[in-house]
Amino acid sequence: MSDDLSKPFTKSSMSEEEIMKINKERKIQVTSFAFMIFLTILAFIAVATETIEVGFAIPFILLLAVVQFFLQMYYFMHLKDKDHGWPNAFIISGVVLSTPALIALILLLGVTKY
Amino acid sequence: MAGSVDLSKGLPSHPEKSTLEGKNKFLGFWIFLGGETIMFATFFGTFLGLREGTAGGPSAEELFSMPLVFIMTMLLLTSSLTSVLAMFSMKKNNFKNMLVLMIVTVLLGLGFLGFEIYEFVEYVHHGLGYTTSAFASSFYTLVGLHGAHVLFGLCWITTLIIRYSRSGITLTNAPKFYVASLYWHFIDVVWVFIFTVVYLMGIGGA
Amino acid sequence: MATATATKDKSVLWDWLTTVDHKKLAVLYLIAGTLFFVKAGMMALFMRIQLMSAENDFLTGQTFNELITMHGTIMLFLAATPLIFAFMNFVIPLQIGARDVAFPFVNALGFWIFFFGGLLLSVSWFFGGGPDAGWTAYVPLSSGEYADLGLDFYVLGLQVSGIGTLVSAINFIVTIINMRAPGMTMMRMPLFCWTGLVVSILIVFAFTPLAAGLALLMLDRIFGGQFFIPDMGGNAVLWQHIFWIFGHPEVYILVLPAFGIISEVIPAFSRKRLFGYTAMVFATLVIAFLGFMVWVHHMFTVGLGPITNSVFAIATMGIAVPTGIKIFNWLFTMWGGKITFNTAMLCASSFVPTFVLGGVTGVMLAMVPVDYLYHDTYFVVAHFHYIIIGGIVLGLLAGTYYWYPKMFGHKLNEKLGILMFWLFYIGFHMTFFIQHILGLIGMPRRVYTYLEGQGMETMNLVSSIGSFVMGAAILVLVINVVYSAFNSERITVNDPWDARTLEWSTPTPIPEYNFAQTPQVRSLDPWFYEKVHGDGTMKPAEPMTDIHMPNGSILPFVIGLGLFTWGFGMVMMNMENTIVPPFLVIGTGVILTFGSMLIRSIKEDHGYHIPLEQVKKIEKEVS
Numbered sequence: 001m002s003d004d005l006s007k008p009f010t011k012s013s014m015s016e017e018e019i020m021k022i023n024k025e026r027k028i029q030v031t032s033f034a035f036m037i038f039l040t041i042l043a044f045i046a047v048a049t050e051t052i053e054v055g056f057a058i059p060f061i062l063l064l065a066v067v068q069f070f071l072q073m074y075y076f077m078h079l080k081d082k083d084h085g086w087p088n089a090f091i092i093s094g095v096v097l098s099t100p101a102l103i104a105l106i107l108l109l110g111v112t113k114y
Numbered sequence: 115m116a117g118s119v120d121l122s123k124g125l126p127s128h129p130e131k132s133t134l135e136g137k138n139k140f141l142g143f144w145i146f147l148g149g150e151t152i153m154f155a156t157f158f159g160t161f162l163g164l165r166e167g168t169a170g171g172p173s174a175e176e177l178f179s180m181p182l183v184f185i186m187t188m189l190l191l192t193s194s195l196t197s198v199l200a201m202f203s204m205k206k207n208n209f210k211n212m213l214v215l216m217i218v219t220v221l222l223g224l225g226f227l228g229f230e231i232y233e234f235v236e237y238v239h240h241g242l243g244y245t246t247s248a249f250a251s252s253f254y255t256l257v258g259l260h261g262a263h264v265l266f267g268l269c270w271i272t273t274l275i276i277r278y279s280r281s282g283i284t285l286t287n288a289p290k291f292y293v294a295s296l297y298w299h300f301i302d303v304v305w306v307f308i309f310t311v312v313y314l315m316g317i318g319g320a
Numbered sequence: 321m322a323t324a325t326a327t328k329d330k331s332v333l334w335d336w337l338t339t340v341d342h343k344k345l346a347v348l349y350l351i352a353g354t355l356f357f358v359k360a361g362m363m364a365l366f367m368r369i370q371l372m373s374a375e376n377d378f379l380t381g382q383t384f385n386e387l388i389t390m391h392g393t394i395m396l397f398l399a400a401t402p403l404i405f406a407f408m409n410f411v412i413p414l415q416i417g418a419r420d421v422a423f424p425f426v427n428a429l430g431f432w433i434f435f436f437g438g439l440l441l442s443v444s445w446f447f448g449g450g451p452d453a454g455w456t457a458y459v460p461l462s463s464g465e466y467a468d469l470g471l472d473f474y475v476l477g478l479q480v481s482g483i484g485t486l487v488s489a490i491n492f493i494v495t496i497i498n499m500r501a502p503g504m505t506m507m508r509m510p511l512f513c514w515t516g517l518v519v520s521i522l523i524v525f526a527f528t529p530l531a532a533g534l535a536l537l538m539l540d541r542i543f544g545g546q547f548f549i550p551d552m553g554g555n556a557v558l559w560q561h562i563f564w565i566f567g568h569p570e571v572y573i574l575v576l577p578a579f580g581i582i583s584e585v586i587p588a589f590s591r592k593r594l595f596g597y598t599a600m601v602f603a604t605l606v607i608a609f610l611g612f613m614v615w616v617h618h619m620f621t622v623g624l625g626p627i628t629n630s631v632f633a634i635a636t637m638g639i640a641v642p643t644g645i646k647i648f649n650w651l652f653t654m655w656g657g658k659i660t661f662n663t664a665m666l667c668a669s670s671f672v673p674t675f676v677l678g679g680v681t682g683v684m685l686a687m688v689p690v691d692y693l694y695h696d697t698y699f700v701v702a703h704f705h706y707i708i709i710g711g712i713v714l715g716l717l718a719g720t721y722y723w724y725p726k727m728f729g730h731k732l733n734e735k736l737g738i739l740m741f742w743l744f745y746i747g748f749h750m751t752f753f754i755q756h757i758l759g760l761i762g763m764p765r766r767v768y769t770y771l772e773g774q775g776m777e778t779m780n781l782v783s784s785i786g787s788f789v790m791g792a793a794i795l796v797l798v799i800n801v802v803y804s805a806f807n808s809e810r811i812t813v814n815d816p817w818d819a820r821t822l823e824w825s826t827p828t829p830i831p832e833y834n835f836a837q838t839p840q841v842r843s844l845d846p847w848f849y850e851k852v853h854g855d856g857t858m859k860p861a862e863p864m865t866d867i868h869m870p871n872g873s874i875l876p877f878v879i880g881l882g883l884f885t886w887g888f889g890m891v892m893m894n895m896e897n898t899i900v901p902p903f904l905v906i907g908t909g910v911i912l913t914f915g916s917m918l919i920r921s922i923k924e925d926h927g928y929h930i931p932l933e934q935v936k937k938i939e940k941e942v943s
Binding site for chain 2: 061
């Protein structure tokens with residue numbers, strides 16, 4: 001059995017159907033990449049053009065970053081696929097527990113009192 | 115164990131998860147990434163808490179240049195795509211293709227790292243040393259930590275490429291490549307927040 | 321195919337240095353944790369001698385500061401954590417019916433990194449004294465301006481041992497999620513496994529911020545970072561936040577496994593199943609979540625503002641609810657049971673009221689207005705010692721007496737055990753109950769002496785005497801271990817306590833592969849179920865075949881050594897007149913660490929198989 005672990009394969013066990021599926025998914029990935037590039041450019045433009053006021057631009061680019069986060073995690077890192085329940089749980093926990101920590105470190109430094 | 119999958123038909127469609135070893139690595143690495151999330155959050159919080167504290171030294175607005183950050187972002191985002199495509203090649207047992215895409219990933223990462231080093235040297239010339247101010251320290255720590263992650267990722271993927279350059283895709287190395295590519299995506303996710311929070315918000319002067 | 325390596329070919333020392341067997345690593349954790357526990361306990365005794373009378377000069381203020389710091393740091397990071405890991409390592413794979421943990425190599429790695437981190441912290445005594453800024457190491461007290469080399473050892477020692485704890489935690493989580501025997505669903509897992517899973521998750525999310533905080537302090541001290549210096553734009557409160565974002569979950573990291581042990585021992589000796597199993601699991605999860613949302617209650621007097629303080633005060637009081645659920649479930653488990661009061665059960669049942677006392681003072685401390693009164697007094701010291709000793713140490717003692725026969729093949733002497741328990745219990749309450757009152761009349765914590773005529777002499781004396789009684793109890797435990805090793809009867813049965821969970825279905829001593837055939841689990845408390853509804857043996861879930869085992873490796877030890885060298889080199893950067901340049905030492909450490917990782921990465925190691933005939937032979941021997 002151990003021998004099998006270091007042995008290369010001559011072919012893939014995928015059926016035609018699976019190959020079609022995987023190719024389709026690949027297309028989705030490339031599309032989402034294009035979308036991420038678009039979002040990035042949008043974020044840079046939002047800051048570069050002086051006409052957009054800061055009070056709007058900053059929340060806007062933060063929102064774009066969050067969208068990109070989801071695209072990376074759920075598409076590129078396959079969190080949307082099945083068998084990813086536990087990984088999802090850990091990443092979501094990480095984000096949920098990060099939130100109060102982040103807020104505290106930004107706001108609750110004793111400079112302004114809340 | 116490998117015994118649970120029928121290997122006579124060829125490479126399983128999810129080679130990274132077809133052994134118990136692979137499943138364990140896959141889950142263990144995701145847990146690690148969950149922990150990394152909150153560690154980076156701490157460094158982000160530190161940076162955001164201290165970014166006003168320039169102590170008379172240069173501030174973000176004076177230093178950061180948008181074109182450089184844009185190029186770096188594009189390099190890293192593209193490298194993320196190539197490593198995704200490499201994983202598709204892996205699943206289809208197309209070893210050569212995977213190797214080439216991984217090499218491209220490494221090269222793009224190297225380019226990114228080169229620009230980052232150039233950037234840091236540039237800032238030091240402009241009077242932003244590590245000890246200049248709290249802003250400087252927290253900036254270099256956050257971005258430098260990300261850079262260290264990139265460096266580690268590069269060494270890791272390079273090791274895998276060299277070690278397995280002739281072996282084909284096996285049930286042992288598939289999880290290794292898969293996990294390394296997860297790590298690479300995670301670095302990219304962190305960078306998305308760095309360019310938004312550190313650079314764009316710094317330039318925008320929020 | 322990898323060549324089979326039999327354990328018998330190796331020398332004893334080499335076997336223990338290279339072992340990846342979870343049962344042996346548990347013993348290593350137990351020994352290391354006990355040594356650190358005794359060391360930190362001695363420090364406590366020294367401090368109590370100093371405080372025995374007013375204006376005593378047994379210790380200087382500096383030494384006293386070093387002792388409080390090291391006592392706290394060692395007890396939390398290097399004594400309680402490894403002792404808990406010892407039981408988790410030994411029991412969890414057995415309770416879920418697994419042959420080993422998910423990553424045996426990483427398990428060994430975690431131990432050795434933890435051990436060398438502890439060593440790095442401890443060698444500070446030989447380089448000008450231990451850290452002296454309290455276990456919380458608040459800046460600016462811990463900054464380069466006020467603190468000496470000891471703090472560098474603190475920062476790097478904890479950083480290194482924290483990495484070890486983190487990788488072990490990841491290993492436990494994967495083990496519990498992926499390695500359960502067939503039929504062992506999540507809701508059939510023993511509660512110790514549940515708490516083990518939850519604390520491991522807590523470690524993953526709490527030790528990473530600590531790593532970040534320690535990195536900041538290290539950069540501040542060694543590389544001239546400006547994070548905490550207000551003049552340079554820094555902020556001292558930042559450290560307090562990061563420390564307590566880690567520090568509060570740390571309390572639950574330590575106490576939840578103790579809850580787990582209690583939840584195993586009480587049903588076993590009440591001869592009843594655990595009352596409200598589902599509620600217990602739910603309460604554990606709620607405690608874990610809330611544990612992350614309350615850290616600011618350590619910082620009420622910083623002055624963050626009324627809304628902040630109120631929010632965190634309410635969240636803190638909220639934790640009392642799930643904890644209360646647990647307390648009542650333990651009481652109802654004992655209610656109407658056929659209770660055997662042996663040492664394990666005495667520790668476990670007395671845990672309940674003691675822990676309630678600690679919990680009640682906790683809720684008192686959560687009330688912001690009065691917290692201004694209690695803050696930094698002995699009231700706080702009394703409170704957290706009720707949690708840590710009355711909760712964690714009693715839990716660990718119960719676990720020791722309960723699992724000792726399975727770990728070492730013989731029981732601990734009951735008479736000496738009961739003597740130990742009463743000495744410990746009386747000594748503990750004598751030491752710490754009175755400290756509540758000392759705190760209320762205004763004795764501040766972390767002071768090395770106090771004046772005469774303030775009404776503190778008698779109470780301090782009582783407290784000191786109590787601490788010696790507690791010390792005597794630990795001495796009795798040590799005597800018991802030695803005495804029992806020579807005089808106790810060997811255990812030949814699987815199940816000396818007539819207990820309920822899967823670890824008692826294995827033969828004693830346990831063969832290195834744990835289960836010759838992976839068991840089929842049919843119920844909660846599977847072993848008890850088979851005893852009552854089946855024929856008293858576990859049903860196998862697979863035919864008997866060759867058993868796959870991992871190979872031992874020296875690399876975990878080398879990586880630990882490498883990190884130790886690396887950390888020591890970093891400390892050397894702050895030393896004057898080093899004989900070798902620090903960069904050389906750092907370089908050696910880096911090469912050792914990453915070199916070993918590289919070897920591990922490029923050398924494929926698929927382990928070996930124990931052939932079927934040998935398995936059959938071993939099975940015949942043990943049964």
